[in-house]
Amino acid sequence: MWISKQIPCVLVLGLLLQTEPLSAADDQLQWHGFLSQAVVHTNDNNVGGHSDDGLGLDMREVGANVSYRPNGDWLFSGQLLARWAGASDEGDPRVDYAFADRTLISDDSRRIGIQVGKVKNPYGLYNTTRDVAHTRPGILMPQSVYLDRIRDFYLAAPGVSLYGNHVHADWEINWRVNAMRPETDSKDLEHLFMLRDSPGSYHGRNSWLGQILAERDGGKLRLGLTLGQVKARYRPGMPDVFSAGESTLKPRLLSLEWNSENWSITGEYGRIRNQGRGYGPFGAGLEDPNTVETWYLQGTYRLDPALQVYLRRDAFYLNRKDRHGAGFAAATGLPPYLGYAEGWVLGARRDLGAWAFSGEVHRTEGTGWLSPMDTPLLSQRKNWRMLLLQAAYRF
Numbered sequence: 001m002w003i004s005k006q007i008p009c010v011l012v013l014g015l016l017l018q019t020e021p022l023s024a025a026d027d028q029l030q031w032h033g034f035l036s037q038a039v040v041h042t043n044d045n046n047v048g049g050h051s052d053d054g055l056g057l058d059m060r061e062v063g064a065n066v067s068y069r070p071n072g073d074w075l076f077s078g079q080l081l082a083r084w085a086g087a088s089d090e091g092d093p094r095v096d097y098a099f100a101d102r103t104l105i106s107d108d109s110r111r112i113g114i115q116v117g118k119v120k121n122p123y124g125l126y127n128t129t130r131d132v133a134h135t136r137p138g139i140l141m142p143q144s145v146y147l148d149r150i151r152d153f154y155l156a157a158p159g160v161s162l163y164g165n166h167v168h169a170d171w172e173i174n175w176r177v178n179a180m181r182p183e184t185d186s187k188d189l190e191h192l193f194m195l196r197d198s199p200g201s202y203h204g205r206n207s208w209l210g211q212i213l214a215e216r217d218g219g220k221l222r223l224g225l226t227l228g229q230v231k232a233r234y235r236p237g238m239p240d241v242f243s244a245g246e247s248t249l250k251p252r253l254l255s256l257e258w259n260s261e262n263w264s265i266t267g268e269y270g271r272i273r274n275q276g277r278g279y280g281p282f283g284a285g286l287e288d289p290n291t292v293e294t295w296y297l298q299g300t301y302r303l304d305p306a307l308q309v310y311l312r313r314d315a316f317y318l319n320r321k322d323r324h325g326a327g328f329a330a331a332t333g334l335p336p337y338l339g340y341a342e343g344w345v346l347g348a349r350r351d352l353g354a355w356a357f358s359g360e361v362h363r364t365e366g367t368g369w370l371s372p373m374d375t376p377l378l379s380q381r382k383n384w385r386m387l388l389l390q391a392a393y394r395f
Contacts, residue, residue, distance in 0.1 A: 028068060028069050029066070029067075030066070030068075031065065031066040031067075032064070032066075032394065033062075033064040034061070034062075034063055034133065034134070034392065034394040035060070035061060035062040035063070035392070035393055036060060036133040036391065036392035036393070037057075037059075037060045037390065037391055037392075038057075038059035038060065038139060038388060038389065038390040039055055039056070039057060039389045039390075040055070040388055041055055041056070041386065042056075042385065043386075044381035044383075044385075045367060045374075045375045045379075045380055045381055045384045046086065047086070047370070047386055048084075048085045048086045049084075049086040050374075051386070052375070058086055059084060059085055059086075059390075061081065061083045061084070062081075062082050063079060063081035063082070063083075063096065063131070063132075064080055065078065065079035065080075065096075066078060072106075073102060074100070074103075075100070075101035076100050077097070077101065078095065078097060078098035078099070078117075079096040079098070080093060080095060080096070081096045081131065082094075083151075085148065086373065087371070087373035088186065088371050088373050088374070089151075094152075095118060096118075096155065096156060097119065097120050097155075097156040098118045099115045099116060099161075100115065100116050101113055101114070102114050102116075109166060109167050110166045110167070113162075113163055114160065114161065114162050115160070115161040115163070116160050116161075118156050118158050118159075119156060119158075119159055119161040119178060119180065120155065120156045120161075121155065121156060121178055122161075122176040122177075122209055122210065123146075123209060123228075124253050124268050124270075125222065125257060125268065126141060127146065127154055127155065130146060130151075130155065131155065132394060133390065133392035134351075134392060134394050137266065137298055138310065138312065138345060138358070139347065139359075139360050140345075140360070140362075140388065142268070142296040142298070143314065143341070144294040144295060144314035144315055144316040144369070145253070145268050145270055145295070145296060145314075147369055149188040149192070150186055152185070152186060153182055153183060153184065153186060153189055157180035157182045157183055157204065158181055158183075159178055159181060160178070160179050160180070161176060161178045162176070162177050163175065163176040163177075171214055171216050172214070172216075173212065173215075174212070174213045175213070176211050177209075177210040177211075178210070179206070179208050180204075180207055181206060181207060182204040182207055182230055182231075182232060183204060184202040184203055184204050187373060188371050188372075188373060189202055190202065191371070191373065193232075193234075193247055193276075194242075194286065195332065195334070195372075198237065198240065198242065199237025200234055200240050201234070201235055201237070202232040202235075202247075203232065203233050203234075203235060204231070204232055204233075205231035205232060205233050208228055208229055209226065209227075210226070210227050211224060211226045211227075212224065220258070220260070221257070221258055221259075222255070222256070222258075222259075223255070224253075224255035224256075225253070225255070226251060226252070226255070227251070227252055227253075228249075228250065228251050229248060229249070230249045231247070231248050232246070232247050232249075233246045234246065234247070234279065241282040242279045242282060242283050242286075243280030243283065245276055245278040245279030245280070245286060246276065246278055247275070247276045248273075248275050249272050249273070250272065250275075251270060251271075251272045252270060252271050252273075253269070255267075255268045256268070261302075262302050263300065263302075264300040265297075265298070266299075266300070267296065267297040268295065268296060269295040270292075270293070271292065272291065272292040272294070273289065273290075273291050274289065274291070274292060275287075275289045276288075290320075290322075291320045291321070292317065292318055292319070293315075293316075294315070294316050295314065295315055296312055296313065297312070297313050297314075298311065298313075299311050299312075305351075306351040306352070307348070307349070308348065309346075309347070309348045310346075310347050310348070311346055311347075312344070312346075312347075313343075313344055313345075314342075315340070315341070316341045316342075316366075316368045317339070318339040318340065318368055319339065323340060324336060324339075325339035325340055325366075334377060335378075335382070337366045337368075337380075338366075338367055338368065338377055339368055341364055341365070341368035341369050341370075343363060343365065343366075344362070344363045344364075345360055345361070345362050346361045347359060347360035347361070354394055354395050355391065355393050356390075356391075357392075358388075358390045358392070359387075359388065359389050359390075360386075360388040361385070361387055361388075362385060362386040362387075362388070363385050364383075364384055364385070364386070365382060365383050366382065367380040367381075367382070367384075
């Protein structure tokens with residue numbers, strides 16, 4: 001069984017080590033790959049595996065993507081990934097995305113197209129590029145907005161995506177609307193909704209996400225708004241205290257980024273309205289409406305084109321009206337700091353050709369974004385620190 005699970009990973013790694021690219025005439029066929037390995041140390045709580053008071057080596061990725069453009073109107077693209085990140089992600093190979101892209105309208109000032117398949121979800125500034133370590137704003141995404149513990153729920157989903165690009169004077173406007181069913185095959189998603197591993201499971205329902213992103217002067221200023229309605233239905237197991245309920249998430253996310261030659265200032269602020277229904281008499285807590293609040297602000301300074309340092313402040317609140325968990329503790333009997341997380345991140349990155357070497361120090365109060373699959377809820381500690389080191393390679 002273990003060998004059978006590793007065969008696709010070995011095939012992906014083999015692609016990465018090829019010295020001759022898989023190419024076709026006029027660059028119709030392109031392929032790329034990436035891998036990363038991180039070392040994690042925490043003084044309390046586990047992140048991405050066994051890191052508490054030790055060195056965790058469980059965080060790694062290996063992936064390959066391929067795209068084929070037979071002509072100017074069609075594009076076929078897909079990516080295979082194996083990812084390790086503790087108990088919630090144990091390296092099982094999966095298709096990250098796979099879609100067919102058809103250009104419908106194209107002229108000097110606009111382009112409109114459609115994608116069908118497993119399409120990337122428009123969410124914030126980084127969701128569509130978060131799959132490759134080199135394109136992230138740090139080793140870890142800002143966990144306030146981009147929760148790694150439910151990465152698959154955010155990244156891509158089966159559906160249809162209509163998108164457009166318009167150029168007017170100094171501005172470029174990009175928009176995208178996805179109709180999809182989110183991927184919900186994650187025990188961490190159950191923990192996030194129910195604070196437990198229930199015998200049933202969630203299944204995606206018809207949902208949508210839309211985004212408009214405006215860029216000025218070639219990306220010196222970027223402004224974005226993401227809206228949506230994402231639904232997941234719970235199917236009870238045996239035995240189960242919950243009925244067949246449904247949860248609806250309505251995200252609203254504002255994004256802003258300013259770039260100069262040496263500086264980048266990035267901030268995102270989001271609210272996610274959470275409403276459940278139909279869970280039965282034992283699911284009253286799942287049906288109480290609440291609004292999750294998330295934000296981060298990051299400043300990045302480039303000492304030279306290949307060396308940068310950054311400082312980030314971020315916050316995550318399960319309920320914006322109960323930011324520090326007093327009501328959460330009264331309702332659940334759990335420590336209040338499980339309902340929020342506030343932290344600082346100081347990091348640096350050095351690029352050497354196709355390699356990127358990064359380091360981060362985290363100081364966090366609260367555990368709202370931690371996975372209870374790595375650190376059980378009653379074992380989590382309020383104040384904790386983390387050191388992250390990572391080497392990443394791409395081509």
